Amino acid sequence: MSDIRLSPDLDVASLAAAFAGRQRLHIPNILASASAEAVASVLEAETRWKTTVAAGGAHFEVPLDGRRAADPARQSWLDEAAVDGTSPVPQYIFDTRRLGLERVGLDDGRDTQDAADAVLDWLNSPECLDFLRKLTGDDRIDLCDAQASRYRPGHVLTAHNDTSVGKNRLYGYVLNFSRDWRADWGGNLVFYGRDGHIEHGWVPAFNALNLFVVPTRHAVTQVSSFAARDRLSIVGWVRSHQKVGPQTREEARSVAY
Known part of the structure; x- marks a missing residue:
């Protein structure tokens, strides 16, 4: 299994000052x-993803063999999955892969961890947690969760704020592994202001971390039909063992401007 390390060239003090200004970086x-x-290399070679869908009133997850449903009878589910553009409810269609020990020996036929799995261990290592605490100035940080994601043409994640009752999410993150991505391929991480306009956004960039405070209203724009490759990343949340943020659905709705 690969040894995951931070770049030795990071200037943590400068990064912390930049993060403090906008609470995203x-x-x-x-x-x-x-x-x-x-x-x-692991994510680019991976074939056994699952497509996860919460769109147009449908909710399901379909294991893949390459880019098709592993069970041919379920291919129609994927072909017909579509976002309801009139709904205010957050919706998504994208591919996902479990990471870490929870994946090993389950349904993907593997019994060893690879470099992508190692990222989850690294995110929860003293090195990374200490880096995140210094970066954000937040001593509540205790752990990170993670999943690998793949966005193919048509995949999307509509506007949401990452608030989830009882999860104690402090920050959302995207660790990007997309090479030479172009903005007009879509798949961009965009942030909305209270007026509904896009106030900021980032194009997927290889070996880049995007970090932002929860709650923040954001989305991943739909990957275009002409995108030349897939949008690959490891995503999740930086969390606390402490009770933080809205703890009821009513409180969560109150911050979903």
């Missing part, structure tokens, strides 16, 4: 080069 070249290449 894009950090290029976050990992040591060898670590980034190892993770990217």
